[in-house]
Each structure stands twice: as structure tokens, then as C-alpha cells.
Amino acid sequence: MLRLLGRLFFLVLLLGGLDMGRYLVWPDVATLKTENPASTSFMEYRQRQWEDSGRKHRIRHEWVPLGQISRHLVLAVTIAEDDKFWTHQGFDVEGMHEALRRNLGEGRLAAGGSTITQQLVKNLYFTPEKSVLRKLREAILTWRVERNLPKKRILELYLNNIEWGDGIFGIGAAARHYYGKSASALTRQEAASLAAILPNPLAWKPDSSSRTVQYRKRIILQRMQRRNSGP
Numbered sequence: 451m452l453r454l455l456g457r458l459f460f461l462v463l464l465l466g467g468l469d470m471g472r473y474l475v476w477p478d479v480a481t482l483k484t485e486n487p488a489s490t491s492f493m494e495y496r497q498r499q500w501e502d503s504g505r506k507h508r509i510r511h512e513w514v515p516l517g518q519i520s521r522h523l524v525l526a527v528t529i530a531e532d533d534k535f536w537t538h539q540g541f542d543v544e545g546m547h548e549a550l551r552r553n554l555g556e557g558r559l560a561a562g563g564s565t566i567t568q569q570l571v572k573n574l575y576f577t578p579e580k581s582v583l584r585k586l587r588e589a590i591l592t593w594r595v596e597r598n599l600p601k602k603r604i605l606e607l608y609l610n611n612i613e614w615g616d617g618i619f620g621i622g623a624a625a626r627h628y629y630g631k632s633a634s635a636l637t638r639q640e641a642a643s644l645a646a647i648l649p650n651p652l653a654w655k656p657d658s659s660s661r662t663v664q665y666r667k668r669i670i671l672q673r674m675q676r677r678n679s680g681p
Contacts, residue, residue, distance in 0.1 A: 470586060470587065470590065473587050473590040473591055473594075474590060474594075477575065477591075479591065479594050479595050479598050479599070480598045482595070482598070482599055482603070482607060483598065483599060483603065486513055486607075486610070487574060487607070487611065489509075489511075490573050490574050490575075490611050490619075491573070491574060491575050491576055491577060492572070492573040492574075492576075492577065492578075492611075492613065492619075493509050493511070493611075493619055495577045495578070496509070496613075496617070497509065507616070507617050508617060509617055509619055510617055510618050510619065510623040510626075510627065511610075511619045511620050511622075511623055512620060512622030512623045512626065513610050513620065513622060514609075514610060514620070514621055514622040514632075514633045514634075515606065516602055516603075516605060516606035516609070518632070518633060518634045519606075519609060519621055519633045519634065519636075520633060520634055520635065520636035520637075520641055522636055522637060522638040522640075522641035522642075522674070523609070523621060523633065523636050523640075523641040523644065523645070524605070524609070525641070525674055525677060525678075526638075526641040526642045526644070526645035526670050526674060527566075527609065527641075527644075527645045527648070528566070528605070529645070529670055529673045529674060529677070530645040530646065530648060530666070530670050531566055531569070531645070531648055532565045532566040532567075532569075533673075534565075535565065535566050535567075535601070535605070536601060538565060539593075539596050540565060540567045540568065540592040540593055540595070540596035541565060541568070541589075541592065542563060542565050565592070566604065566605065566608050567592050567595055567596055567604055567608075568588055568589075568592045569608065569612065570595065570604060570607055570608040570611065570612075571588050571591045571592050571595060572588055573608075573611050573612060573613075574607075574611065575588075575591060576588060609621045610622065612648065613651050613652075614627075614628075614644065614647070614648070614651050615627060615628075615647075615651050615652070615655070616652055618651075621633045621644075624644060625640075625644075628640075628643075628644070628655075628656050628657070638671070638674060639671070640656070641674075642667045642670040642671045642674065643656035643657065643663075643667055644656050645666075645667075645670050646663050646666035646667040646670055647663060647666075
């Protein structure tokens with residue numbers, strides 16, 4: 451019996467190793483240098499949710515080159531979601547330590563400490579499922595994306611694929627839906643409002659009177675002001 455259990459344990463480890471190993475070569479993230487994804491795993495996940503609940507809904511997604519996105523929006527999102535984006539290599543170690551501390555305190559995977567690159571990888575290839583295995587796969591692909599793509603391209607992909615509301619994906623669709631304008635025309639206030647809702651875009655709206663949203667917006671605006679005014 452012990453020998454059989456030992457073989458089963460070895461087989462599980464082997465299969466787990468092979469599953470992790472394939473993410474070292476698959477998918478081909480280098481294609482993202484020039485190809486704009488028409489859809490993502492996260493979009494497909496949302497569509498399955500709608501179908502399962504009998505909802506007739508569709509994805510709104512409008513691609514916008516990084517150079518045509520308001521500089522206010524770029525600054526607001528990087529400040530709100532990953533303030534060390536331009537200097538780290540895909541992982542914010544301090545953020546991960548803080549997330550681990552919170553998770554251990556709450557006894558569950560409550561916080562992720564994810565960088566913009568990690569969030570991009572999750573949106574492109576995975577679902578909102580929270581598990582240790584998914585985080586490990588995500589980490590491998592994050593490392594590969596950072597090695598293969600320049601920071602500006604990573605940010606462009608991120609801003610064009612993240613969720614900004616029910617069926618609203620990417621800054622192009624978000625700017626049209628909430629403000630009736632192009633992503634290039636977003637003001638500082640509008641940019642901060644959009645960045646403020648990213649942690650929970652299905653529940654929060656940019657024009658919400660929610661104290662949480664207003665607080666986040668105020669903090670983002672303060673940091674934007676400090677950044678623009680220089681030392």
C-alpha cells in the first residue's frame with residue numbers, strides 16, 4: 451500500500467511539473483509585440499457567465515494606441531494600480547509581502563499584490579479563479595512577458611483589455627460609455643475617476659457618490675498633482 455501511495459504521489463508531482471513547465475514555452479507571448487488580441491480569456495469568461503444566467507449581453511471593446519490615450523489616464527492608472535510599473539521587472543516584492551500578510555491574517559486569498567503585468571497576464575490567459583496554482587502559472591507568464599515586451603507595449607495591452615464595467619473592456623470603450631468622448635480627450639478628473647473604480651468595476655462607477663470611490667479618486671488626484679509638480 452505504501453509503495454502504491456508513493457507511486458501515486460510521484461505521478462501527481464510529475465503531472466504537476468509538466469503542467470507548470472508548459473507555461474515556459476506556451477503560449478507564444480512574443481506575438482503580442484505586434485498583434486492586438488481581439489478577445490481575452492477574461493472576456494470569454496464573462497460571456498460564459500452571461501450565457502449561463504440567460505443574459506443577452508455583448509462585449510464593448512475599442513482598441514486605442516497608447517499614443518492616443520490621455521496622459522492623465524496613463525498617469526492615474528499607473529499610480530492607482532502599480533506605482534512602480536516603470537522600474538520593476540514584473541513583480542512588486544513589497545506589494546507581494548503586504549498581500550501575503552493580509553492573506554495570512556484573513557485566512558484566505560483576499561489580496562494579490564498584482565502588478566500591471568500580472569493583471570494583464572491574468573486577463574489575457576486566465577480567469578478570476580484564485581488559487582496557488584494559477585498564481586504560479588501567472589508568475590511564469592509574467593516573467594516571460596516582461597522579457598519579451600517593452601513596458602509601453604505592456605501598458606498599451608493592459609489599458610486596452612482590462613474591465614471597466616459590465617461588458618466594457620479597454621479604455622476606448624470606457625471613455626465612450628462613461629463620458630461620450632475619445633480616450634485622448636479624458637481630463638484629469640475623468641482619468642482619476644476611471645482609475646478609482648478598477649479594483650471593482652462591476653460594483654463601482656466613475657460618477658459614484660460612494661465614499662470608497664471618492665476617497666480613492668481624491669488620493670489619486672493628490673498623487674497626480676505631486677507627480678506633475680515635480681520635487
